[in-house]
Structure formats: C-alpha cells, structure tokens
Amino acid sequence: MNSWMKQLFIFCSINIISLVALSQDIPNPSCGQIVHLEKFSSKFVTNRNVDIWLPPSYDGIQSYDVLYMHDGQMLFDSTMAWNKQSWKIDENLCLMQYNTIVVGIWNAGSERHMDYFPQKPFESLSIQEQELISAQLSDAGRSNGQFKPNSDNYLTFIVNELKPYIDSTFNVSTKPESTFIAGSSMGGLISLYAICEYPETIKFTLILAIRPWMHFILRFKKR
16 A cells, blocks of 8 residues: 555544544543554454554654554553553653554453463363363353463464554554564463564563463473
C-alpha cells in the first residue's frame, strides 16, 4: 500500500471512529489517536477487539516500531479497566517521544488463561501436575473443567494474522528488532513464551509480575 493510501486510510478510520456512537468500547487516550478494530477476525482464536495507538508524531511516512500488548482494554483508559487503573502507555510513550505504535490486543474474558498459559510447558508436565493446575484454576474461577491451554493458537493469531495486517496497513518496520511484545501477570508469561517460540519475529519483550509461573518456563527450557 502506498504511503498516501495509508495516510488516507488512517485519516478515514480515525474520523469514522469519532462519528460512531460514544457508547462503544473505544478508549480515550490522553494523547495520540486510537484506531479501533471491532472483533478482529481469526481462524485460530475467538474474534477480539484490537486498539492501535498512534502517537501524535505519526505521519504515515517515517517507519515506526511496533509494541504488541496483551489485555488491550487495560492500556489507555482507566474507565474501561476492571480495577479502574490503566497502564497509561500512551502518556509514557508521549513523554519519551519514541517512534512506536502500540497494538493493544483485548483479552477474551473467560478464555484469558487458556490463551496466555504457555502450551508446550504445560503439556510437558505430568498428568498429576496438569490436574493440580486445572483444579487450582477452577477453584479460582479461571477455568471450567479440565484446563487446556490454547496459547499456541493465540501466538499464531498474532504472528500470522494480526502482524501481517499491521505491517501492511501502517508505516512500520517489520524487522524483529523493531517488534516488541509486553504484558503483566499472565500477559507477561505469554510474552516470554512468544519470544521463545518466535525469536525470528519478535526480538524484545517487557514482562511484569510473572514470578509465580516462572518455574514452568524454566523447567521446560531445561528439557
């Protein structure tokens, strides 16, 4: 897509979004612009919303890095978060003035743990260990019945469906060293798993608050 066509697409998208009903779940960033994709279609996971944050400096001409982030409804607008707190990622990136766009991938609610729990490490556990995790998640209300991770499909969705869309629609660098992924808690865990599974695609990650689950990854990597 030519640069002028990309600029036209972004302009139209942003202005169409501003005209739709304000009751839609579209975050209101403190700076920059949001391009909201409602129920982005996937063959691998449940369709989900995606918010692309563009900094004020985005002009569709120079190439930008891309930061993919999980729990997308928690990133920009505290009024949309379950705990009324957001990452304020837009504010921080505006202060640092990095040439970076953010792709906020909403979680799928009850499927969050299935999407974010590293699949291969889980499958490498003994039956007893798997059943223990299933019971713990069930007791915590995170899963119904036997727990079965779907994170390999979730990462396939990001790498093979979402990333090609971002690369072709926005003026971004497609190099691994310009591609980042980040999350906290289970979002941090799936971010660590992502760079283990796709080191040729994703070069850097930011992970927060994953200590309780870290031993699963370490055990798997030693095998």
